Amino acid sequence: MFVPHLGCPRNCVFCNQRSIASPHEPSAEEVAREIESALGRSGDGAELAFYGGSFTAIEREKRLAYLEAARPFLRDGRLSSIRVSTRPDAIDAEIMDELHRYGVETVELGAQSTDDRVLELSERGHTREDIARASELLKREGFTLGLQMMIGLPGEKPDGHITTARDLVRFGADFVRVYPTVVVKNTALEDMWRAGLYTALTPERAAELSADVLEIFEKAGVPVIRLGLNPTEELCGEVAAGAYHPALGDMARGVLMRRRAERVLPPYRHAKEAALFVARGRTSTMTGQHRCNLELLEKEFDIGRLKVIERDTLEGFEVVI
Numbered sequence: 001m002f003v004p005h006l007g008c009p010r011n012c013v014f015c016n017q018r019s020i021a022s023p024h025e026p027s028a029e030e031v032a033r034e035i036e037s038a039l040g041r042s043g044d045g046a047e048l049a050f051y052g053g054s055f056t057a058i059e060r061e062k063r064l065a066y067l068e069a070a071r072p073f074l075r076d077g078r079l080s081s082i083r084v085s086t087r088p089d090a091i092d093a094e095i096m097d098e099l100h101r102y103g104v105e106t107v108e109l110g111a112q113s114t115d116d117r118v119l120e121l122s123e124r125g126h127t128r129e130d131i132a133r134a135s136e137l138l139k140r141e142g143f144t145l146g147l148q149m150m151i152g153l154p155g156e157k158p159d160g161h162i163t164t165a166r167d168l169v170r171f172g173a174d175f176v177r178v179y180p181t182v183v184v185k186n187t188a189l190e191d192m193w194r195a196g197l198y199t200a201l202t203p204e205r206a207a208e209l210s211a212d213v214l215e216i217f218e219k220a221g222v223p224v225i226r227l228g229l230n231p232t233e234e235l236c237g238e239v240a241a242g243a244y245h246p247a248l249g250d251m252a253r254g255v256l257m258r259r260r261a262e263r264v265l266p267p268y269r270h271a272k273e274a275a276l277f278v279a280r281g282r283t284s285t286m287t288g289q290h291r292c293n294l295e296l297l298e299k300e301f302d303i304g305r306l307k308v309i310e311r312d313t314l315e316g317f318e319v320v321i
């Protein structure tokens, strides 16, 4: 259930929920109707997610009405659990009690960065300490913790994305979502960009930086369940600049695999032919769009022809030769 902008105490510089989504605020009855119809499509045992705003900061009466609307479906087992997205400064003991009572099992926090200066320039209104504290509370209370980060926000240092990713691992993320910054029209970030005060990421640069954090999360065993904004029709006409590309996730994973290949290829420089072994289903990621990864590697290592072969014994982004 999309709850656009509800509970948001401010406008973060990069966000204009009203321009990327219908501003319609669902009523509790609509939530119940939507659950019913979604269960018809997905079958029983689905998870209900409230996203798009700051769920735990929505006024109490409305928040409870939403949770009450979901209750009968949880009771009869048609819904398995509930997930909510919120801000790190909107979590406390009372809220967690309420979430437990209503069957919420997963909480996603929009962390975005763990650099206080970046958070300030983005007008997030919370600090790194808020993220650390909320994460600790949620983990201690047994919630599944999702943390969202952005890359390329105003004021981010060259290795700021790496620091943020390491912090999210340290804070105990069970999964993460990574969003390289997109300049959406009618936002403060668009004004900053037009005034020359902010340099937008290109999709290519965003893929390189995203590969850095993919590496960190993969090593730590933290799943990245989303990389890049969903290419929705509403968003399409609203992008002014930045890391918007429908295949950004594939591009980033391709960069990561190309880097892995670069580590194993040096002994095969000038070879006539060589084969890269990858996990099942990873051929296209290794090959890259229009064979771009392989062509780059063939040139870099002066190899006549590179082949990609899948092996059941390999996992994730492993590349061996």
Ligand code: SF4
Pocket (backbone or CB within 6 Å): 005, 008, 009, 010, 011, 012, 015, 016, 017, 052, 053, 054, 087, 110
């Ligand atoms: S808290 Fe989230 S939904 Fe609210 S303005 Fe900021 S980014 Fe947008």
